[in-house]
Amino acid sequence: MSECRELERALRAPDFTAPSEAMRRHAAGCPACATALRAALLLRLGSDRPQDATTRPGFETRLRDRIAAAGGFAAAPERSATGDWSAAIVGLLRPALGAAAACALIAAALFYQAASSVTTAQTADLTSILSIDPALGVVLSDDTATTAAAAAGADAAAPPSGARPAETPR
Amino acid sequence: MADDETDAVLVARAAAGDAAAFDLLVGRWKDRLLRLALRFFRRREDAEEIVQEVFLRLHRAAATWRSDAPFEHWLLRIATNLCRDRLRERRRRPEVSLADLSDDVAGWLDAALRGASLEAARAEAARVLAAGLLDSLPPKDRMVLVLLDLEGMSAADVAAVTGSTRAAVKVRAMRARRALRRLAAGGGTGARGGTAAGRGTAAGGGTDE
Numbered sequence: 001m002s003e004c005r006e007l008e009r010a011l012r013a014p015d016f017t018a019p020s021e022a023m024r025r026h027a028a029g030c031p032a033c034a035t036a037l038r039a040a041l042l043l044r045l046g047s048d049r050p051q052d053a054t055t056r057p058g059f060e061t062r063l064r065d066r067i068a069a070a071g072g073f074a075a076a077p078e079r080s081a082t083g084d085w086s087a088a089i090v091g092l093l094r095p096a097l098g099a100a101a102a103c104a105l106i107a108a109a110l111f112y113q114a115a116s117s118v119t120t121a122q123t124a125d126l127t128s129i130l131s132i133d134p135a136l137g138v139v140l141s142d143d144t145a146t147t148a149a150a151a152a153g154a155d156a157a158a159p160p161s162g163a164r165p166a167e168t169p170r
Numbered sequence: 171m172a173d174d175e176t177d178a179v180l181v182a183r184a185a186a187g188d189a190a191a192f193d194l195l196v197g198r199w200k201d202r203l204l205r206l207a208l209r210f211f212r213r214r215e216d217a218e219e220i221v222q223e224v225f226l227r228l229h230r231a232a233a234t235w236r237s238d239a240p241f242e243h244w245l246l247r248i249a250t251n252l253c254r255d256r257l258r259e260r261r262r263r264p265e266v267s268l269a270d271l272s273d274d275v276a277g278w279l280d281a282a283l284r285g286a287s288l289e290a291a292r293a294e295a296a297r298v299l300a301a302g303l304l305d306s307l308p309p310k311d312r313m314v315l316v317l318l319d320l321e322g323m324s325a326a327d328v329a330a331v332t333g334s335t336r337a338a339v340k341v342r343a344m345r346a347r348r349a350l351r352r353l354a355a356g357g358g359t360g361a362r363g364g365t366a367a368g369r370g371t372a373a374g375g376g377t378d379e
Contacts, residue, residue: 014322021354038184038283046300049208054201073187
């Protein structure tokens with residue numbers, strides 16, 4: 001059994017070319033190994049080639065012709081003065097565009113924040129006016145009698161300097 | 171340009187349009203590729219055509235090579251794919267029939283498969299017959315056997331070259347060896363009679379994938 005394994009290993013070695021006498025003897029008494037030996041020899045016989053095979057003369061020329069026919073080698077791009085200027089401009093433009101985008105974002109954020117605070121301030125002003133001026137509160141509540149009384153009360157109060165006195169109904 | 175530049179550097183230069191770098195790659199790899207192709211194609215013209223096609227593809231696709239994979243694997247993968255495709259085409263052609271071999275010729279092949287030494291002309295005839303028999307194997311199976319047993323590559327390397335996994339390579343090798351033994355025993359390929367070397371039609375064994 002170990003001989004079978006050894007033979008199998010020897011047959012798979014890349015440098016195996018022909019069976020040794022020991023392998024032949026073993027194969028003569030072991031049909032499975034005899035078949036394995038024949039298979040290994042068949043593979044080698046059918047795939048045999050000269051160890052030192054090289055391409056025929058003119059191989060490179062033929063290859064070069066085919067490459068040329070297929071479009072050849074693309075020349076490496078040369079750097080011109082214009083190309084350098086363009087590259088420099090692009091090099092400067094990229095960070096500038098980034099900074100501009102960042103500024104735009106910050107401006108948008110500030111604008112949004114300011115708009116929110118104005119709305120809050122306006123609401124706060126209206127509330128304070130209503131608390132100071134009872135007449136306005138009454139006007140907004142749509143109560144006529146209370147409005148008149150409130151107006152009278154307001155007249156009784158000292159008008160601010162420069163303010164037009166309210167007209168009394170006749 | 172120095173000849174000791176690594177393949178990776180040369181490929182990068184070739185991809186950028188450096189013809190001298192490409193020529194160095196050709197000089198470095200052409201014989202290795204030719205010897206591999208000759209395993210499958212006995213006519214030198216056919217084998218050289220494969221090698222030319224490999225370099226044409228290298229020229230077209232040098233820019234797509236990723237340096238994290240060995241260049242040798244990439245190049246051999248192109249070569250084995252081309253060989254496999256050509257073997258498939260050959261299998262579609264009329265099959266090689268060994269049924270009409272004379273007893274004399276069958277005897278040479280039989281002797282060769284017993285490891286006996288033959289005179290030059292008969293040895294060459296035996297090689298041609300053996301190659302014809304191997305043509306009946308599925309191309310992928312034959313490829314794996316040649317890379318493992320004749321080229322001495324590891325299962326991992328064969329997996330990288332054939333675009334497969336190590337486990338799949340081992341399974342395929344096992345199946346291929348079984349088919350090869352049937353072929354060598356003269357059975358399983360439509361062989362007639364018990365003459366060794368598979369007298370009968372050499373084609374038709376296994377399935378191409």
